Amino acid sequence: MNTESWQVKATLLLVSSLTIMSMITISASLPDMTIAFSELSNGPALVKLSLSFPALFIAIIAVVAGLVIDRFGRLKLLGIALVFYAIGGSSGYWLDNLYLILAGRALLGICVGITMTIVITLVADYYQGKSRQKFAGLQIAVMSIGGIVFVTLGGFLADFNWRIPFLLYFFSIMVLPATYLYLKEPKESILSQRSDVVIKSPPIIWLVFFNMMLMWIMFFIIPVQIPFYLKTIGVETNALIGIAIASTTLFSAISSFSFSSIKDKLSFQQIFGIGYLLMGFGFASIALGNSYSMVMVGMLLSGLGMGLMIPNANVWIMHLAPPEIRGKEMGRLTTFWFMGQFISPIVLLPFLNTFSHSQLFFLLACVLVVLSIGFFGTHFWSSKSKKNNLVSQRF
Known part of the structure; x- marks a missing residue:
């Protein structure tokens, strides 16, 4: 198997793109969907919940998926997950019961938790060093661009009927044949059956996990609150609001493309x-x-900033995780990633009872600068420790 072939890389990138489309493809359908279910007493709240509902189930299932693929292999679950991805994702087109649609969104989240964990683990399996850096940056960039494409296409289709964007989830069926043709099981991917060996990752891996969650808690305030903030400063055109949010994804893709070159010069x-x-x-x-x-x-x-940090976290985890438990660690990474998205409104929105939008963004800006100083300080301390160790070894 030639992991550098364009077919292998394209297949990994296509599977990766399914993650971003799972959340945002139906964004433009929400207003008309709210009207369609307005007779339900809690209809509007449940419709809004349908957008972020998959994230909860991604976070729950990812760790389990990681353990399973370490034990039984990476690819055995992938085909099944892609089929059920289409079934759960398209639920809004076929079903008239909002609760059943939410169940479909939960199934979608479970499938994304599986596919996301598998594809990140395969990237770590297939690539090393510079090649891994390059592909990790490319992966996040393509996911960002895919987000722009799917949300734009979903908005166009929602003008015809709010149900039609749900059919876009059948894209997973189009990806399915390529996974069987071009992806192969890594020989070393099955966990050793020896019970006398306990394999663990370095403790610092938990810093990266929690940092991934913190990144998304902070960043997810943008799609959640920027539309409301722009309204307060007089921006009434929905197109301008959409452009503002989409531009974040575009700039994220640009910096992700540059990640490998930057990583050659700087530490994590x-x-x-x-x-x-x-x-x-x-x-x-x-x-x-x-x-x-x-x-x-x-x-x-x-x-x-976010476009640099996502591949940075991914590559750091790939570097820290032993091959024998790589799937488990990638599952944890996926869990912390989507748990951050899910709890972001829960953690941050209560502050709007005390602060205005401007005050909240300024408060978060201060927190982000403190985090920046903390990581620069950590780099300085670790570099100083390495130098001292080298000096002591010489003498």
Whole structure:
């Protein structure tokens, strides 16, 4: 198997794109969907919940999926997950019961938790060193671009009928044949049956996990609250609001493409420091600018920062996780990733009872700058420790 072939890389990227489309493809359908289920007493709330509902089940299932693929192999679950992805994702087109649609969204989340864990683990299995850095950056960039494509296409189709965007989830069936043709099971992927060997990752891996969750808690405030914030400063055109949110994804893709070159020069800690600093400046621009142009500057900076940090976290986990438990660790990474998205509104929205949108973004900007300083300080401390160790070894 030639892992450098375009067929293998394209298949991995196509499976990766299923993750981003699972959440946002039906965004434009929500207003008309709310009207369709307005007779239900809790209809509007449940419709809004349908957008983020998959994230909860992604977070729940990913760790289990990681353990399973370590034991039985990477690819045995993938085909099944892609089929049920289409079934659960398209539920809104076929079903008239909102609760059953939510059940379909839960099934979609379970399938994404499986496919996401498998594809990240396969990237770690197939690639090493520079090749891994390049592909991890490319993976996040393509996922970001895919997000723009799917949300735009979903908006276009929703103008005809709110149900039609749900059919886009059949894209997983189109990807299915390529997974059988081009992806192969890594020989070393099955967990050793020896019970006398306990294999663990370095403790620092938990710092990366929690940091991944924190990144998404902070970043997910943008799609959740920027539309409302723009309304408060006089931006009434929905198209401009959509452009602002989509631009964050675009700038994220740009910096992800550059990740490998940046990683050649900087440590993991330094990249996190830069990423948080860019996001901090971006949130400060949003908070203090009070204009659409300054919000766009904030979107640019925030997107650039997040686009660096996601592949940075992925590659760091790939570097830290032993091959024997790589699936489990990638499952944990996926869990913390989507748990951050799910709990972001739960954690941050209560602050709006005390602070205005501008004040909240400024408060978060301060937190982001503190996190940046913390990672730069960690890099300085670890570099100093390495130098001291080298000096002591010489003498």
